[in-house]
Amino acid sequence: MALPGSLIQLLPTHEEREGVDVLWQIPDEPRAVLFIAHAGNGNPGTYWDHHPHYLHSYIGLQEHKLIVRYALSRSYAVIAVKSVKDYWQDWPPEASQDAINVKLILNAWLSEHGLQDLPLTGLGAASGGNFLSVLALTVKFSAIVVMISHGVTRSFEKSDGTYPPTLFIHMPKDTFTSRKVAGEIETLRSKGIPAKSIACSEFPVYPQAFVDHAPGLSFESAAKIYLKMITEGVISSQGLVIDSLRPSKVGNLLQSLDILPATANDELNVMRMKEWEENISHLLRVAEARHAVTGRHCEEMFDWLDGKM
Template identity: 35%
Template sequence: MRLWATQMKLRKSERNHVVAVASVRSQPTEVIWQTPESPKVVVFIAHGCDCRAANFWDRSTHCPHCVDLPEDRLIVLNALGRRLAVISVSSRGRCWSIEKDVGIAKGILQWWIENHELQKLPVTALGASSGGYFVSALAKEVNFSSVALMISAGVFGSMGVPVGYPPTRFVHMPKGLRAKRLIEKNMAALKKKGVSVKEVRCLEFPLTCTLLTERIPGLDEAVFASVFELFQEKGFIDERGYLKNDGRATRWKQALKEKDPSMEKYEWLDHVEEELNPCVCIQ
């Protein structure tokens, strides 16, 4: 598949990194990348369902449509700090399609690596949720040096373990018993084929008065104080600050809007929601 890219923005940032946004004419999609000086490794990042590549970068003059979701942006910032060149592609649909997206992502990644003369660098990949399943399949087509699957068991049940599969790390929440059992099964299958496998277990953490303001740049402390008070009033958290139910199922947004209708359009609500999402792993 031959690719043509129309570069929309390419500027030097204050930290001497290059931020670029491109669209691929043959397969319309969003591609965002950022490279540090003298990169040592390339990392491909795949988002989860209902997300996109722009979530991983801070909104700025270099990328005005970027979303800067708190945990997503930290992945990129930490990668850049370790001199990893980062590239992310948006799925064509709500979630990743192995049938439709693998060829597109593979072609874009190959084009980008060649265009930036990064062929000598190892290439790794990280995928979250739907992106984790996608990365596990993409690793069959792309010569990754390693892959990290976050909150995802991968698609090994349907595709098996290909010969030469890269070292794999599972980042998951052991309290999700169904996913935990499937991950354990896939880890055993990978090890049986001689693949190096590791896991990172993520446990829940309490909601505190400072947690969100520390992790969401720009979040007003007074606003979060109101949110935290609401969680206590409505009994969404226990006496230790832990959510009683799945953060995605807790109707905190509705309760907040009923308490203060002006909050309906508050720009940081999605950022707060991500921190409450049980799929978020803070270490």
């Protein structure tokens, strides 16, 4: 997996504002801002490398981090905010504590860092995509990306000429969402609002993909994982995902292979195993192409955002 800006260190600043976690990183000479609304049951820490300044439970996911790498490499300042509860409160917007929080946080943060005159863009995934589609009614975004979500229909019906251009990134195996996305695009276009979609297809996984997604994993160990997954019916002999395992089941599979380095102490092994479990499980979900945040269309996504600024 190509990593533009791979020399860029993912070292966010972590703050607590309005009672929720906020992570952000600003490149030299930023030219735009990207606000990220994480998926349900998620957190902003998955978009950056593990860092001692924020909670140990925040495990960075390679697909998520790829989005931030692209953003920083294209001189976007990035800010991600934690939802109040596990899922974002979206409709009605005036009753959403998340909307109140995000507006206060964004306004203060943009002003503090002299970014208030830059184009503001947004990316929302799943529950975060629903939230972002509603937030865009009252926050001036140059463009938004709604990922693995069809957004909130009522927000598109209520939209007018001030609503931002909207890009949907979805996975056609989720047939319900795909059908809804087509309808939402039609609604937006009927009002003269630019809208389009990018469909994410399934793809085979091979040992190198496990190396790319599990920091510190050797190719030899990745080959063992690959063969074990074929034997267990997790992937086909062609590498296509049959069963996208949850992290705990990935952990059971890894434990059976005895691939952790013998020289690492127990605490490091626990953290490494957790990181491998989460990232390999997420890779399987992305490869299955049913419902997972993906960074595989970042180039198209940021080209589109750039074009709307």
